[in-house]
Amino acid sequence: MRVLHRGLAGLLMVLGVAAVGMGVTSSVADAQPAQANTVLSEVSFESHGVMLHGTVYGPADPGRHPGIVLVHGSGAGPRDEYSMEARAFAAAGITTLVYDKRTVGYSTNHRDFSVLADDAVAAVTVLRQRADVDPTSVGLWGFSEGGWVAPLAAARSGDIAYVVTIGGSGRSPLRTQTWYLRNQLAHQGVSGSLPDAVAGAGAQFIDGTGVFPEADFDPGAVLSRVRVPVLALWGEHDVKVPAAESAEVFQRELARAGNNSVTTGFVPGAGHNGHRSTDGFDRVGGDLFEGKPLGELVPGYADVITDWVHRVAAGQAPPSSAAQAPHPAAGTVAPVGRPGYEYAALAVLLLGFALPALAALARILLRRGPSELPRPLRRSARALSSLGLLTVLGTVGYVIWVLATGTRISLGTVISGQPLPWLLLRLLAVAVLVSVIAVAAHWSRARSKVPGAQRIQLTALLLTGLAFLPWALHWQLFG
CATH class of the missing domain: 3.40.50.1820 (Alpha/Beta hydrolase fold, catalytic domain)
Incomplete structure (x- = not known):
């Protein structure tokens, strides 16, 4: 021609x-x-x-x-x-x-x-x-x-x-940006689940905030x-x-x-x-x-x-x-989920994991004694609370940070295709599930020693831990 x-x-x-x-x-x-x-x-x-x-x-x-x-x-x-x-x-x-x-x-x-x-x-x-x-x-x-x-x-x-x-x-614009970010991450040697978290749940979370101009x-x-x-x-x-x-x-x-x-x-x-x-x-x-x-x-x-x-x-x-495209390329990915779900799920997880700390603060303010839970159960509950809060806040914060800055800066050390912070967050997610099992096991052994009010708190904490699993899957922590 x-x-x-x-x-x-x-x-x-x-x-x-x-x-x-x-x-x-x-x-x-x-x-x-x-x-x-x-x-x-x-x-x-x-x-x-x-x-x-x-x-x-x-x-x-x-x-x-x-x-x-x-x-x-x-x-x-x-x-x-x-x-x-x-x-x-x-x-x-x-x-x-x-x-x-x-x-x-x-x-x-x-x-x-x-x-x-x-x-x-x-x-x-x-x-x-x-x-x-x-x-x-x-x-x-x-x-x-x-x-x-x-x-x-x-x-x-x-x-x-x-x-x-x-x-x-x-x-x-938002879907285009996440496609570009996937390419930028790949250029830095990043693979695995982080690009999916950024293009999926992270993009949907950002979309709902309105801070990404003309996103849709x-x-x-x-x-x-x-x-x-x-x-x-x-x-x-x-x-x-x-x-x-x-x-x-x-x-x-x-x-x-x-x-x-x-x-x-x-x-x-x-x-x-x-x-x-x-x-x-x-x-x-x-x-x-x-x-x-x-x-x-x-x-x-x-x-x-x-x-x-x-x-x-x-x-x-x-x-x-x-004209025919010179070479094949991966297609774009539409953000998944709904902003209302993202924010509601985040609020539920944060509140549920914070319950032990809130209960302890209430006991101090009301001048009541320390928790009457058996020590192994009390320790596992605190571990679940702390790990859950750290993992949820860390995951959302890190993915949003990557969305905001990943095209302009290096993401640092990459191990097996995963930036070190993301790898640590995935390990924390596993630790959360281990803590859920530990709380359930200790509670089953000391069921008769748990006061009624604290049974409600433990039930809420365990339900939050269970709710964490689909949320973590959605955010690609187990991807």
């Missing part, structure tokens, strides 16, 4: 960016000639009460050109992070606007995709008003988080002519309303979003919208951002951003996008096509 641009056919075939690999057909019109220089101009525009500032990279030659607005990935999003794309697109004859992402109303714990989509629409309005831009051919390029935002903007605005995404996920945003519902041409690309080595799974969602949901120009493909030798990477975790060459390389643009990657944009602008949007 031939490559988009006849003049680049030989080069792109050598690099592996052919129609088979990128999902682009051979009937694309000739690409516009690359410009030797670009013209930069500063712009400002308002959205939701915030003044946003950006740079327009304009082609050097006169006349009207297609326009494209670059929509950020997650994080602070200063425009310099996307200067390589902006220069490449402008050099290919596309007027490109990249702007600083809003900082007001956007943070680690709060973001609103609807507001970000309105920001993108406002940027499109800026480009459409320029004399050097064809107002009927202005579209969006969305990276990562922008792969959720750009389709949302296109679904609500008739001024957007097309959408290009790189590294966009077809799954919810449904990209499929948005894609099913997008009717403009879409080019969706993923890096061959993307470890942050499930590329193959997302490509299927894009194709399915956009077809549901009646969209007959949906092209999905994969960029050979690229990571999440479409730049050079050997494994998805490194970035090879390219500009420095915050002291770290962004990775070079994979040769041919920008050409595929700009050729496709020029074809759409010429009224020759290609028919839908889907």
Whole structure:
């Protein structure tokens, strides 16, 4: 199969960016000639009460050109992070606007995709008003988080002519994050039950707290309303979003919208951002951003996008096509359980295991004597209480900590695929069950020596210990 641009056919075939690999057909019109220089101009525009500032990279030659607005990935999003794309697109004859992402109303714990989509629409309005831009051919390029935002903007605005995404996920933000975290854990040598605990019960627990912004945003519902041409690309080595799974969602949901120009493909030798990477975790060459390389643009990657944009602008949007994923990858996992169950179970376990300590405190406050339980039974009950509290609090705390920080730091010593803290928590869980058996055994031997009030406490403690078993299975402590 031939490559988009006849003049680049030989080069792109050598690099592996052919129609088979990128999902682009051979009937694309000739690409516009690359410009030797670009013209930069500063712009400002308002959205939701915030003044946003950006740079327009304009082609050097006169006349009207297609326009494209670059929509950020997650994080602070200063425009310099996307200067390589902006220069490449402008050099290919596309007027490109990249702007600083809003900082007001956007943070680690709060973001609103609807507001970000309105920001993108406002940027499109800026480009459409320029004399050097064809107002009927202005579209969006969305990276990562922008792969959720750009389709949302296109679904609500008739001024957007097309959408290009790189590294966009077809799954919810939380489900995508846990998939990425699985890859990050595996990269650190972690296997076994911890990734399942993080992606399952831990993710559901976090979801219910509301601290993970836009956790359950449904990209499929948005894609099913997008009717403009879409080019969706993923890096061959993307470890942050499930590329193959997302490509299927894009194709399915956009077809549901009646969209007959949906092209999905994969960029050979690229990571999440479409730049050079050997494994998805490194970035090879390219500009420095915050002291770290962004990775070079994979040769041919920008050409595929700009050729496709020029074809759409010429009224020759290609028919839908889907490239095959370069290699199989594990699918995402939906969080399991319900937040109400998670919090109720946690409260019951903590209260049940704390009963001996609460009873002892009550005896002190009421100036009553010490427990009348036989010493072996008293010791086993205290052990069950302490081990139970430590295991439950430790498990929830550690899994949430991994969810919050596991993509940014090392988890330390790993033994047989398990980080040392997780291994210790699993051993503690076994100790809890041993303590349950010990309490039951000592009680059966000294049944006549246990006062009535303390029988109730022991019964509650044993029932809590029994309830701990399904909870521990749910949190993968015995996985």
